[in-house]
Amino acid sequence: MPNPSHPFTTVRDLLRYATSRFNKAGISFGHGTTNAYDEAAYLILHTLDLPLDTLEPFFDARLAEDEIAAVMQIIERRATDRVPAAYLTQEAWMHGFRFYVDERVIVPRSLIGELLQDRLTPWVDDPEQVGAVLELCTGSGCLAILAAAAFENADIDAVDISHPALEVAQRNVTDYQLDDRIALFEGDLYEPLPERRYDVILSNPPYVNQASMDALPPEYLHEPSIALAGGPNGMTIVQRIISGAKRWLTPEGVLVVEIGNEREHVEAAFGGLELSWLTTSAGDDAVFLIRAADLPD
Incomplete structure (x- = not known):
């Protein structure tokens, strides 16, 4: 009844x-x-x-x-x-991968995941030759895990400034039995890393500008603001990623950064750089790539 x-x-x-x-x-x-x-x-x-x-x-x-x-x-x-x-x-799905999540990390939804399905073709000439990948601002570790699947011969280093976020990332890395290939580092961008060079650097960093932060729907206020807020124009962390990337990339390496709806701010801040805008399901304005040779020293 x-x-x-x-x-x-x-x-x-x-x-x-x-x-x-x-x-x-x-x-x-x-x-x-x-x-x-x-x-x-x-x-x-x-x-x-x-x-x-x-x-x-x-x-x-x-x-x-x-x-x-x-x-x-x-x-x-x-x-x-x-x-x-x-x-x-307490779960999120990306391209057939299930990830544990809770309010220590933002909900996985990066467009870079789509690009990793295609192994960053044609920007990476031979995915089998990719030996080292770095992910900055890893959060739940989802992109590091997708990168491990895309580049089967690569070791992955993944960095986050948030210790609670890295606890979630560690759970996901262990769930996928990737502890021998993915190393997690706690710290500020490149700061905790040992000296080495990477073929690919990936990042879905905090990029939301302050005006947009002030207008976020209630759902987004449950997410850690440190993983969203990118300063007045959204470019505070992006600027630091770009300025330090060349030192960490191999000569043929690439930097891939997701910036959501912030293309106007990216072009205002980095218009002098050779940016390649990559096609995703959200259009051609949300993810850019820079080759190592085109990065500032």
């Missing part, structure tokens, strides 16, 4: 309710889904321990009261507290 406090008995009932609830609440997306229906489906399937890509067979499955209560709790946390779904489920 339905609970008198609500009329729900099936997955279909909960999906309809959650979609309406999320739309009414005006929640913001950008942490894995783009609409209320997909967000609702993901949270319901995860909470019920059902396959995430198999909704239709369970539409009319009748649920136990404790299952309905668990889903309702998740729906309300998402709608009322505006907690990103990834923090509610």
Whole structure:
């Protein structure tokens, strides 16, 4: 019998309710889904321990009261507290890889992940010859892990200034049994690294300008601001990454940096450099590449 406090008995009932609830609440997306229906489906399937890509067979499955209560709790946390779904489920997915996440790190969503699927072709001539990769501002370690998959012969060094973030990264590195290939360093950009040269440097650094920080939706306020805020024009950390990169790259190496919606600020700050803008699902304005030869000394 339905609970008198609500009329729900099936997955279909909960999906309809959650979609309406999320739309009414005006929640913001950008942490894995783009609409209320997909967000609702993901949270319901995860909470019920059902396959995430198999909704239709369970539409009319009748649920136990404790299952309905668990889903309702998740729906309300998402709608009322505006907690990103990834923090509610403690997982995020990128290109078939599952990563543990919590509020010590931003939710993984880097466009560089797309480029690593293609092994940075054509900018890297021979991916098999890539022997060393550096990721700055690693957070959850997701790009370091994707880089290890893309460049099978490479050792990966990954740096973050946040000790709590590195605890999450270590969990993910261990989960993928990559402790022998990925070394984590705590410190400020290049500062904690031993002397060596890298074929590729990757970074999805803090790049959000102050005006945009002030206007962030509530979902983004659950993320550590240190991983988002890039100073007045968003370029404070990017400037330091660029200015130090040549010393750490091999002569044929490349630097790849994600900057979101900040292309105007990038070109204002670094317009004299030979920047190559890379094509991603977000367009041609979110990730740039610089060859070592074109970097400032």
